[in-house]
Amino acid sequence: MVPEKIWVTAVVVTYNRKELLTACLEALLQQTRRPDRILVINNASTDGTEKLFAAGGAFARPEIELVTLPENVGGAGGFAEGIRRAAYGGKSAIWIMDDDTIPTPGALEGLLSTWEHLQAEGVSPSFLASTVFGPAGEPMNVPVIDQRTTDNGYSDWYRYLGDGCVRIRQATFVSLLFPGEIVRRVGLPIAEYFIWGDDTEYTRRLVRDAGPAFLCGQSRVEHRRFNVKKISVFEENNPARIRLYFYYFRNALYNARIYEGTGRTAGRFLGYLAMSFSVFFRKNQQHRMQKFLTIQKGCFAFLAHRSPSGQPERRG
Numbered sequence: 183m184v185p186e187k188i189w190v191t192a193v194v195v196t197y198n199r200k201e202l203l204t205a206c207l208e209a210l211l212q213q214t215r216r217p218d219r220i221l222v223i224n225n226a227s228t229d230g231t232e233k234l235f236a237a238g239g240a241f242a243r244p245e246i247e248l249v250t251l252p253e254n255v256g257g258a259g260g261f262a263e264g265i266r267r268a269a270y271g272g273k274s275a276i277w278i279m280d281d282d283t284i285p286t287p288g289a290l291e292g293l294l295s296t297w298e299h300l301q302a303e304g305v306s307p308s309f310l311a312s313t314v315f316g317p318a319g320e321p322m323n324v325p326v327i328d329q330r331t332t333d334n335g336y337s338d339w340y341r342y343l344g345d346g347c348v349r350i351r352q353a354t355f356v357s358l359l360f361p362g363e364i365v366r367r368v369g370l371p372i373a374e375y376f377i378w379g380d381d382t383e384y385t386r387r388l389v390r391d392a393g394p395a396f397l398c399g400q401s402r403v404e405h406r407r408f409n410v411k412k413i414s415v416f417e418e419n420n421p422a423r424i425r426l427y428f429y430y431f432r433n434a435l436y437n438a439r440i441y442e443g444t445g446r447t448a449g450r451f452l453g454y455l456a457m458s459f460s461v462f463f464r465k466n467q468q469h470r471m472q473k474f475l476t477i478q479k480g481c482f483a484f485l486a487h488r489s490p491s492g493q494p495e496r497r498g
Contacts, residue, residue, distance in 0.1 A: 379433030
């Protein structure tokens with residue numbers, strides 16, 4: 183039985199990708215269990231995105247709300263704003279995704295059915311994640327399994343494998359479902375991260391402060407990212423994207439400080455510095471100086487500002 187009692191707000195963050203956004207919204211409207219509300223956070227797009235929602239536009243519908251921000255605040259800022267607007271108490275849920283996420287028709291139904299089943303088993307998940315695949319069925323955005331041990335020294339990430347889900351420690355913002363009321367306890371994603379690492383921090387915070395999380399085998403989405411490979415500064419050759427790796431390295435160090443302790447943070451810092459030199463001296467490496475400086479800037483920005491504004495304090 184599909185749980186109909188839960189009010190679901192889907193939050194989609196977009197920036198200058200109206201074709202992908204169109205595919206995402208069409209997929210949301212074709213769900214076997216539709217979201218009750220669709221909230222689109224538009225990061226000041228300049229490609230005519232707003233016309234899709236104007237009178238006579240393809241998505242001028244009462245259940246769809248467009249919020250256009252005055253400037254591009256990145257994925258992190260967009261999700262922070264969307265979650266803030268979507269957070270209700272009571273029986274409500276927030277379903278978040280980027281504009282290049284294309285849910286299969288049963289994606290939301292699968293998440294809600296798993297949520298209902300786990301609650302019947304006495305488990306209150308902090309969030310559920312969909313399985314994510316690329317356009318050709320490639321594995322993408324694979325979450326980290328929670329291998330923390332139980333009282334007898336074994337991990338139990340597979341406890342609910344027979345029910346189609348496994349326990350995870352962190353995931354990306356490519357199709358996550360969580361209770362709206364949980365936001366009052368854990369807060370919002372850190373908007374200052376701008377891009378990369380905000381989902382790692384937030385999902386780890388959800389697990390730490392609000393309970394176990396699960397990967398749901400009944401829910402599947404397609405991620406139409408332009409590059410299906412794992413993100414790597416070594417393979418990145420677009421100068422406009424290379425500069426964004428500043429956030430990748432800085433934010434990874436922030437996350438290490440919050441969740442991994444001083445020793446591992448120091449190890450990551452030294453490892454990233456070594457990586458910057460490896461990039462610089464590697465044969466046939468394009469844009470080597472830009473990559474070297476970007477990694478260095480990310481590392482030293484972490485040292486100069488040990489925590490971004492609004493970063494939660496490390497507990498436990």
